Amino acid sequence: MHELISKCQKSLITVDKYYDAALQHVRGELIVNGKLSRDNLDREQHAAHGLSWVAAYRATLKEMVNWASNLDSTGTFNETEQLILQITFSEYCAQIKSGIPMSQLEYVRPQDLGLKNGLFQETGTEEFNDLILNGNSTADRMKLAQLLKDGFSSKNFGNCGLDETTSIIQEQFRKFVEDDVTPNAHEWHLKDNLIPMSVIEKMSELGVFGLTIPEEYGGLGMTRFVDCVVTEELARGYIGIGSLGTRGDIAAELLITGGTEEQKNKYLPKIASGEMLPCAVLTEPHSGSDMGSFKTRAVANGEHYTITGNKTWVTHGARSDVMMLLARTNPDEKGYKGLSMFLAEKQRGDDDNMFPDEGISGGEIEVLGYRGMKEYEMAFDGFQVKKENLLGEKEGNGFKQMMETFEAARIQTAARALGVAQSAFETAMQYAIDRLDTNGGSLYDKPRNASKIVSMATEIMAARQLTYYAAREKDKGHRCDLEAGMAKMLAARVAWACADNGVQIHGGNGFALEYPISRILCDSRILNIFEGTAEIQADIVTRRLVSTNPA
Amino acid sequence: MKILVPVKRVIDPYVNIRVKSDQTGVETENVKMSMNPFCEIAVEEAIRLKEAGKAEEIIAVSIGNQSCQETIRTALAMGADRGIHVLTEEKVEPISIAKILAKICESESPGLVISGKQAIDGDNNQTGQMLAALTDMPQGTFASKVEIDGDKVKVTREIDGGLQTVNLNMPAIITTDLRLNEPRYASLPNIMKAKKKPIDQKSPEDYGVDVTPRVSILKVIEPPKRQAGIKVENVGDLVEKLKNEAGVI
Numbered sequence: 001m002h003e004l005i006s007k008c009q010k011s012l013i014t015v016d017k018y019y020d021a022a023l024q025h026v027r028g029e030l031i032v033n034g035k036l037s038r039d040n041l042d043r044e045q046h047a048a049h050g051l052s053w054v055a056a057y058r059a060t061l062k063e064m065v066n067w068a069s070n071l072d073s074t075g076t077f078n079e080t081e082q083l084i085l086q087i088t089f090s091e092y093c094a095q096i097k098s099g100i101p102m103s104q105l106e107y108v109r110p111q112d113l114g115l116k117n118g119l120f121q122e123t124g125t126e127e128f129n130d131l132i133l134n135g136n137s138t139a140d141r142m143k144l145a146q147l148l149k150d151g152f153s154s155k156n157f158g159n160c161g162l163d164e165t166t167s168i169i170q171e172q173f174r175k176f177v178e179d180d181v182t183p184n185a186h187e188w189h190l191k192d193n194l195i196p197m198s199v200i201e202k203m204s205e206l207g208v209f210g211l212t213i214p215e216e217y218g219g220l221g222m223t224r225f226v227d228c229v230v231t232e233e234l235a236r237g238y239i240g241i242g243s244l245g246t247r248g249d250i251a252a253e254l255l256i257t258g259g260t261e262e263q264k265n266k267y268l269p270k271i272a273s274g275e276m277l278p279c280a281v282l283t284e285p286h287s288g289s290d291m292g293s294f295k296t297r298a299v300a301n302g303e304h305y306t307i308t309g310n311k312t313w314v315t316h317g318a319r320s321d322v323m324m325l326l327a328r329t330n331p332d333e334k335g336y337k338g339l340s341m342f343l344a345e346k347q348r349g350d351d352d353n354m355f356p357d358e359g360i361s362g363g364e365i366e367v368l369g370y371r372g373m374k375e376y377e378m379a380f381d382g383f384q385v386k387k388e389n390l391l392g393e394k395e396g397n398g399f400k401q402m403m404e405t406f407e408a409a410r411i412q413t414a415a416r417a418l419g420v421a422q423s424a425f426e427t428a429m430q431y432a433i434d435r436l437d438t439n440g441g442s443l444y445d446k447p448r449n450a451s452k453i454v455s456m457a458t459e460i461m462a463a464r465q466l467t468y469y470a471a472r473e474k475d476k477g478h479r480c481d482l483e484a485g486m487a488k489m490l491a492a493r494v495a496w497a498c499a500d501n502g503v504q505i506h507g508g509n510g511f512a513l514e515y516p517i518s519r520i521l522c523d524s525r526i527l528n529i530f531e532g533t534a535e536i537q538a539d540i541v542t543r544r545l546v547s548t549n550p551a
Numbered sequence: 552m553k554i555l556v557p558v559k560r561v562i563d564p565y566v567n568i569r570v571k572s573d574q575t576g577v578e579t580e581n582v583k584m585s586m587n588p589f590c591e592i593a594v595e596e597a598i599r600l601k602e603a604g605k606a607e608e609i610i611a612v613s614i615g616n617q618s619c620q621e622t623i624r625t626a627l628a629m630g631a632d633r634g635i636h637v638l639t640e641e642k643v644e645p646i647s648i649a650k651i652l653a654k655i656c657e658s659e660s661p662g663l664v665i666s667g668k669q670a671i672d673g674d675n676n677q678t679g680q681m682l683a684a685l686t687d688m689p690q691g692t693f694a695s696k697v698e699i700d701g702d703k704v705k706v707t708r709e710i711d712g713g714l715q716t717v718n719l720n721m722p723a724i725i726t727t728d729l730r731l732n733e734p735r736y737a738s739l740p741n742i743m744k745a746k747k748k749p750i751d752q753k754s755p756e757d758y759g760v761d762v763t764p765r766v767s768i769l770k771v772i773e774p775p776k777r778q779a780g781i782k783v784e785n786v787g788d789l790v791e792k793l794k795n796e797a798g799v800i
């Protein structure tokens with residue numbers, strides 16, 4: 001094995017010890033009489049959520065070692081990949097030791113997790129300390145910067161570790177995106193246009209919407225892992241393009257895990273072919289995070305349910321054909337248990353007539369980024385849904401059914417974040433290389449610029465390997481809410497950091513609407529908010545960590 | 552009718568080519584590889600002929616190391632039916648490629664061989680022509696339009712002065728130019744189907760062809776870097792410099 005890999009592997013022992021100690025501390029704070037105390041969790045959020053970040057870093061570093069070992073075994077662990085591994089280890093170990101940014105303003109420090117100063121003297125392996133001290137030198141960073149620049153024209157920024165089929169898939173989608181998406185994305189954004197149907201139809205032909213749907217229901221039955229690779233490429237062109245499939249994905253997961261056989265046969269083939277575009281109607285004006293508090297009512301009357309209430313933030317709400325609608329069927333149950341999920345058909349609307357159906361009205365919410373499908377508020381007043389459209393034809397399971405989709409949706413969202421991060425990285429790099437100074441040098445020659453690029457490349461690869469890991473766990477049929485949550489959390493932070501620094505590299509031009517990096521900044525900002533905010537994600541991860549069998 | 556399409560794996564057209572420090576060739580280690588763009592056009596043309604009912608089977612052939620399998624797989628994902636991979640670690644020259652293809656033509660009897668006019672790595676522009684000589688088939692090189700009519704094929708060729716149209720008896724050899732078509736992307740269903748399509752593994756020996764290179768490369772060097780220009784003050788200066796420094800007048 002390569003010397004660097006074994007060094008990283010040994011330093012993981014220290015990371016494990018650190019994590020175990022932090023876990024014990026947080027457990028001590030949160031577990032009362034053998035049960036997780038919600039009050040304590042709310043009070044100790046900083047430490048508790050911090051634990052989820054330590055866990056995410058630990059999982060990421062483990063996956064980086066696996067990635068490197070696989071490359072090594074095929075003789076493709078080259079200099080670029082070596083430097084990516086080394087710099088990621090050095091940086092993440094240093095952050096674990098001194099403070100991990102959960103956001104730009106909130107760091108989780110060892111002392112927050114009850115860890116004594118001496119911890120690293122007692123348990124720190126030589127390798128851990130050596131990597132922190134020597135793994136991230138200016139010389140190494142500039143070496144990687146040069147290698148990234150050499151690889152720029154062919155978009156070769158380190159081997160992601162894909163097999164033959166997946167590489168072909170990646171290459172084909174990259175071509176589609178470079179021809180049909182990248183040249184148009186900025187205009188769609190600036191004009192606040194819906195993504196043209198012709199592009200959506202092309203994506204249908206390419207098989208995007210049926211990717212993970214089983215073959216017996218008209219899909220391609222491919223893995224979540226392949227979906228990650230495709231989604232990253234699509235989102236690299238435009239977040240809206242990488243997000244078109246998200247809704248179909250969630251609807252398909254709902255049907256597969258909770259639908260009746262008739263419902264599966266009726267809807268899955270149409271979703272897989274792209275003929276039917278779904279939208280998710282969940283969030284309400286008073287809350288998105290706290291689903292248990294949703295108020296929209298579904299009242300049974302004969303063969304129908306009558307829907308009344310207000311929903312908001314419905315992406316692609318107008319130009320869609322079927323709603324995943326979460327509404328309260330039992331008003332006596334105030335929490336989750338009173339909610340039911342409907343797959344409610346609606347008529348497709350457009351900019352002039354958004355909601356043609358009787359009983360639905362609404363309007364567009366103007367947004368910073370994440371355009372292309374548009375977001376809407378929707379008011380339901382007596383809208384009728386057939387009884388057969390109650391998912392699973394049983395009331396009260398809506399929240400549980402929704403939860404079952406979180407793993408897949410969060411992995412897909414992590415992949416979207418990777419795509420956005422990658423586009424920020426490449427856009428910034430192009431600008432830095434192209435912008436020449438009077439001495440014939442370029443912005444890229446300045447170490448502060450090149451160094452930002454290096455951090456982007458290493459962090460994107462790290463988040464990518466964690467995302468791939470979550471996807472592979474999903475494909476094995478393992479429970480992976482933990483992995484999916486960590487991947488989404490990390491990838492979203494990385495996307496925002498890349499976009500923000502991408503603007504910085506552009507200087508004033510980065511602030512001009514004319515430059516695509518300004519759009520990427522806006523697009524990247526959403527990733528920490530939807531599909532479970534960063535904070536909610538950390539909360540979920542921590543709850544899992546402290547509740548599962550004590551090590 | 553069968554169509555035989557040779558496909559070559561080359562350094563991706565967007566890669567910045569770097570010369571190896573020992574000057575023995577260009578750097579291919581850790582460099583992105585793709586199907587030669589002219590070969591992609593050839594595959595696309597074959598698929599269009601098949602879709603138009605003019606051909607029944609498309610066979611993609613690649614000659615080279617193990618990784619050529621991926622290039623064949625890409626052709627299969629675009630729509631070719633089966634592959635032949637002639638495995639060799641040698642750097643195979645056009646004459647040897649043409650000889651192997653000639654042997655394959657003997658056993659497969661294709662109605663058309665459609666290849667790229669050249670590969671973007673060596674820019675040799677020889678294989679199609681050599682194959683025509685070896686097999687005695689007529690050739691239509693630099694094709695920008697291909698029309699099949701019965702047992703004849705009309706090929707519009709891009710030549711220096713404009714366009715030339717030739718009528719060839721089939722079997723014939725066509726080499727593609729850039730404007731012939733725009734290759735499609737392989738869709739996910741087709742990429743999955745391609746996994747099940749057969750690729751025959753062969754060696755140059757199976758065809759009795761000795762692929763030992765005949766040309767030895769002495770040295771590969773980078774072209775000289777362009778120097779920055781200067782601004783001259785006036786016409787007199789310009790004439791002076793053209794005369795005495797550039798030596799062109």
Ligand SMILES: Cc1cc2nc3c(=O)[nH]c(=O)nc-3n(C[C@H](O)[C@H](O)[C@H](O)COP(=O)(O)OP(=O)(O)OC[C@H]3O[C@@H](n4cnc5c(N)ncnc54)[C@H](O)[C@@H]3O)c2cc1C
Pocket residue numbers: 279280281282283285286287288289290312313314315316367370375526529530531532533534535536539
């Ligand atoms: C562009 C866009 C598209 C969207 N698309 C859809 C869609 O298609 N369908 C849909 O149903 N929804 C959609 N949403 C809604 C989105 O899912 C919600 O905005 C999100 O769930 C957060 O809910 P909220 O906005 O009510 O924020 P709140 O829940 O009010 O949260 C506000 C802040 O408080 C924090 N917070 C909340 N609860 C806690 C807690 N317990 N502990 C710690 N911190 C907490 C949050 O992390 C956040 O930072 C979209 C939103 C946007 C902006």
